[in-house]
Amino acid sequence: MKHITSRDNAQYKDLKALATSSQARRKAGRTLLDGVHLCESWLQLRGLPEQCIVSDSGLLNPEIAALVRELEAQHGHCLQLPDALYEALSQVEHGVGMMFLVPTPERAAPAALSVNAVLLDNVQDPGNLGSILRSAAAAGISQIFCSPGTAFCWSPKVLRAAMGAHFVLDIFENVPLAPLLQDAPIATLATSGYAKQKLYDVDLKGPVAWVFGHEGQGVSDALLALARHRVVIPHLGQVESLNVAACAAVCFFEQVRQNLA
Incomplete structure (x- = not known):
C-alpha cells in the first residue's frame, strides 16, 4: 500500500x-x-x-x-x-x-449497424446520458454511438448515473451518425413529438438502432430524414414531451416486451 x-x-x-x-x-x-x-x-x-x-x-x-x-x-x-x-x-x-x-476504452466504430444499438445526437445532460446507458444495458442493447456533441460518457456524473452499465456496453464516441443511418441493414427508429407513427405500432422483434436527440431540440432534421421510422410515444397528460432518458427507457422496454411476448 x-x-x-x-x-x-x-x-x-x-x-x-x-x-x-x-x-x-x-x-x-x-x-x-x-x-x-x-x-x-x-x-x-x-x-x-x-x-x-x-x-x-x-x-x-x-x-x-x-x-x-x-x-x-x-x-x-x-x-x-x-x-x-x-x-x-x-x-x-x-x-x-x-x-x-x-x-477509458477507445474503440473504432464498426462501419455498419448490425445489432441492437443506440445513437445519441447531442445528448448533453450527464444524468440523462447515464440513465440511457443503464436502461440500454438492462434491455440487452450492446452498442452505443455518440455524436461529437454528446456528453463524454466516462465523466464521473455519467458513470454514477449508469451504475456500471459502461462495463457491459461497447461505447463509441465522437462518431458521425449520418453514415450509420444511410442504407442501414437493420431497422432505424428516431423519436419525434411530431411523428405520426406510434411506437407501439412498429415491429421491434428484429435488431433496432434507436436515435435519440438533444434534450431541448430533439433529433436533428437531417438524422430524422435518414431514419426508416419516425415514432412518437403517445401520452395522456398535458406535458409537451417526455424526458429523453424516460423516452429511451419506454422504447427499449417496448422492444423487450415484443421479444418476450
Missing part, C-alpha cells in the same frame, strides 16, 4: 486533474470510478484497475478493507490518502472512501 500525504505530490496532482477536468480525462484516456458499487462492478467485469485509491477512514469500512485485501492478493496497486486529500478528489458528497483509476 503506497501512501501520499502531500498535495504537491506529482501523482496526486495528476489524480486531481482527472477528478476535476473532462479535458484531462480525455487527454489521459483515464477516469475515476467513485464508490464501492462501481469499483466492484469493474473488478467483476473488467478485472484489476490501474490503481485503487482509498481514504484513511475508508479503510475502516469492512467492505472496502475486504476489497483492498482482494486487490493486494492479486497484486493490484493501492494508494492510501488522508481524508482531506481524498475528499478533494471525490465528486460524491459523503462518499465511502474508495475509487478506482481505470482506462
Whole structure:
C-alpha cells in the first residue's frame, strides 16, 4: 500500500486533474470510478484497475478493507490518502472512501449497424446520458454511438448515473451518425413529438438502432430524414414531451416486451 500525504505530490496532482477536468480525462484516456458499487462492478467485469485509491477512514469500512485485501492478493496497486486529500478528489458528497483509476476504452466504430444499438445526437445532460446507458444495458442493447456533441460518457456524473452499465456496453464516441443511418441493414427508429407513427405500432422483434436527440431540440432534421421510422410515444397528460432518458427507457422496454411476448 503506497501512501501520499502531500498535495504537491506529482501523482496526486495528476489524480486531481482527472477528478476535476473532462479535458484531462480525455487527454489521459483515464477516469475515476467513485464508490464501492462501481469499483466492484469493474473488478467483476473488467478485472484489476490501474490503481485503487482509498481514504484513511475508508479503510475502516469492512467492505472496502475486504476489497483492498482482494486487490493486494492479486497484486493490484493501492494508494492510501488522508481524508482531506481524498475528499478533494471525490465528486460524491459523503462518499465511502474508495475509487478506482481505470482506462477509458477507445474503440473504432464498426462501419455498419448490425445489432441492437443506440445513437445519441447531442445528448448533453450527464444524468440523462447515464440513465440511457443503464436502461440500454438492462434491455440487452450492446452498442452505443455518440455524436461529437454528446456528453463524454466516462465523466464521473455519467458513470454514477449508469451504475456500471459502461462495463457491459461497447461505447463509441465522437462518431458521425449520418453514415450509420444511410442504407442501414437493420431497422432505424428516431423519436419525434411530431411523428405520426406510434411506437407501439412498429415491429421491434428484429435488431433496432434507436436515435435519440438533444434534450431541448430533439433529433436533428437531417438524422430524422435518414431514419426508416419516425415514432412518437403517445401520452395522456398535458406535458409537451417526455424526458429523453424516460423516452429511451419506454422504447427499449417496448422492444423487450415484443421479444418476450
